[in-house]
Amino acid sequence: MPRKRKLETKDSNTQKSLPVEVVIEDVTTHPLCLHGPTLLFSTEKGRYFACASCRNKECTVHIDEEDWKKESVRKRNEKYYSLIPKIDKAAAWSNFVEVKARHYVDRAFCSTCEDLYLVSKPSKKHAKEHRIITPLTDEQLARPTTWLPMLENDSVEAQYMFTKKSVTTVFGILKNNNISNILCIGTPSIHEEAESRSDFNSILMDYDKRHCNFYPPNKFIWYNMFNNYMFNGNEDEKVLKKFFKKSKEGGICIVMDPPFGGRVEPLVQTLKELTETYKNVCDKPDEGLLSVLWAFPYFSEPYITNMAPEIKMHDYQIEYTNHKKFINKMKDGRKFVSPIRFFTNMPLRTIDLSNDSNYKMCNKCKFYVASSNNHCHKCGSCTSKNGMTYKHCDVCKRCVKPTFLHCKECEMCCQERNHVCGVVVESQSCFNCKQKGHKQSDCPQLQVQNKKKRKSA
Numbered sequence: 001m002p003r004k005r006k007l008e009t010k011d012s013n014t015q016k017s018l019p020v021e022v023v024i025e026d027v028t029t030h031p032l033c034l035h036g037p038t039l040l041f042s043t044e045k046g047r048y049f050a051c052a053s054c055r056n057k058e059c060t061v062h063i064d065e066e067d068w069k070k071e072s073v074r075k076r077n078e079k080y081y082s083l084i085p086k087i088d089k090a091a092a093w094s095n096f097v098e099v100k101a102r103h104y105v106d107r108a109f110c111s112t113c114e115d116l117y118l119v120s121k122p123s124k125k126h127a128k129e130h131r132i133i134t135p136l137t138d139e140q141l142a143r144p145t146t147w148l149p150m151l152e153n154d155s156v157e158a159q160y161m162f163t164k165k166s167v168t169t170v171f172g173i174l175k176n177n178n179i180s181n182i183l184c185i186g187t188p189s190i191h192e193e194a195e196s197r198s199d200f201n202s203i204l205m206d207y208d209k210r211h212c213n214f215y216p217p218n219k220f221i222w223y224n225m226f227n228n229y230m231f232n233g234n235e236d237e238k239v240l241k242k243f244f245k246k247s248k249e250g251g252i253c254i255v256m257d258p259p260f261g262g263r264v265e266p267l268v269q270t271l272k273e274l275t276e277t278y279k280n281v282c283d284k285p286d287e288g289l290l291s292v293l294w295a296f297p298y299f300s301e302p303y304i305t306n307m308a309p310e311i312k313m314h315d316y317q318i319e320y321t322n323h324k325k326f327i328n329k330m331k332d333g334r335k336f337v338s339p340i341r342f343f344t345n346m347p348l349r350t351i352d353l354s355n356d357s358n359y360k361m362c363n364k365c366k367f368y369v370a371s372s373n374n375h376c377h378k379c380g381s382c383t384s385k386n387g388m389t390y391k392h393c394d395v396c397k398r399c400v401k402p403t404f405l406h407c408k409e410c411e412m413c414c415q416e417r418n419h420v421c422g423v424v425v426e427s428q429s430c431f432n433c434k435q436k437g438h439k440q441s442d443c444p445q446l447q448v449q450n451k452k453k454r455k456s457a
């Protein structure tokens with residue numbers, strides 16, 4: 001009798017083992033929610049439209065695909081045309097100019113109202129309990145990420161800022177690729193740095209609309225990266241197209257750092273749509289995907305390379321200033337290793353880490369890898385993903401984490417600690433699709449293929 005297998009499923013959108021897929025298609029005909037067009041999700045139980053914003057629990061729009069065909073449902077959804085907020089960028093900019101013209105002690109920002117104002121001339125009364133930040137120097141106005149309170153709602157906006165060192169690494173990579181135009185998606189600290197330099201031109205697209213208080217209308221777009229939605233519509237489309245046109249001659253790169261729980265499929269779709277716009281505007285029909293430097297967890301690698309094979313993962317461990325979870329993990333005394341890596345379609349050899357003693361040049365791979373990474377001659381690559389030194393298993397014919405041991409019963413390498421034969425552990429990945437939580441023999445991908453084969457036979 002076959003042993004009963006327990007499959008742990010986790011109800012998060014981190015794509016660990018949740019059988020929910022995003023259907024990739026044109027979203028402009030989808031129902032709306034306050035965050036722009038919804039995405040179409042597909043599960044075993046059926047397909048439905050829901051908020052595109054990553055794990056947004058506050059947004060309750062949920063419409064079954066079948067119901068969307070009904071006139072009454074469509075009518076009810078129309079209200080969102082007028083409900084979706086817009087921002088007055090011109091007014092925000094003239095306010096900034098007025099505030100900037102005054103002495104720094106007169107400048108203040110109310111974090112509760114998201115309002116930049118003059119202490120001597122408050123535009124409205126800010127209640128006692130409001131969080132006021134004052135004074136504000138020129139330097140602070142130029143770098144709001146250094147003092148704006150972080151939005152730390154982990155599920156939706158989770159803001160984690162790059163350290164200075166990581167910012168420097170990004171600019172080094174861009175320089176090595178002759179890039180002078182940066183489309184910053186969810187990377188305000190890269191935008192700030194670019195704006196402070198004369199050799200770069202940049203635009204920020206972010207869901208945090210507080211940034212509109214500090215930039216002229218052509219430098220910031222209030223944006224949802226999961227459905228490629230610009231809240232100010234046509235006005236923003238023109239701004240983006242103008243930016244693309246201007247970058248026709250110099251190189252251009254998208255530098256993107258999505259919230260960590262974000263889904264890969266809609267993000268890749270966004271990259272493709274932005275590339276299409278660029279190609280049309282700049283009349284470059286034969287260009288491939290725009291250059292991209294995308295910060296994301298290493299365990300997303302199979303999903304990203306599956307959807308966009310030209311995007312490769314580099315071994316650089318991106319550092320953040322305020323990752324609470326990161327810092328907590330360090331309490332047990334172990335050296336903390338950031339799980340965030342760069343994914344890029346630029347040549348990996350252009351990531352020069354010669355000044356960083358935590359990295360070494362692999363002469364076989366021809367790019368920098370973590371010093372702890374070992375080049376495996378059997379696999380033909382530096383195989384570590386998570387910063388540990390992996391070891392090769394001759395039975396599985398691949399390198400595995402050092403905490404794994406080959407189990408004859410399970411016919412695969414399994415986490416050594418607490419291993420129970422037959423129980424598939426969340427952290428184990430399938431040899432076929434690399435997804436976690438099931439073995440190759442249970443791979444849904446292979447089952448679909450087998451079904452198709454059976455049908456055609």
Ligand SMILES: C[S@@+](CC[C@H](N)C(=O)[O-])C[C@H]1O[C@@H](n2cnc3c(N)ncnc32)[C@H](O)[C@@H]1O
Nearest residue numbers: 159160161162186187188189207208224225257
């Ligand atoms: C992990 S932080 C990255 C910050 C970056 N490391 C930096 O130093 O500039 C995620 C960023 O994406 C933005 N963001 C969150 N959800 C978004 C969405 N749906 N669309 C666009 N931007 C979003 C956040 O406001 C934040 O700036």
Ligand SMILES: [Zn+2]
Nearest residue numbers: 110113126130
């Ligand atoms: Zn206030």
Ligand SMILES: [Zn+2]
Nearest residue numbers: 362365375382
């Ligand atoms: Zn190597």
Ligand SMILES: [Zn+2]
Nearest residue numbers: 376379392399
């Ligand atoms: Zn190996």
Ligand SMILES: [Zn+2]
Nearest residue numbers: 393396406413
């Ligand atoms: Zn093995």
Ligand SMILES: [Zn+2]
Nearest residue numbers: 430433443444
């Ligand atoms: Zn599988």
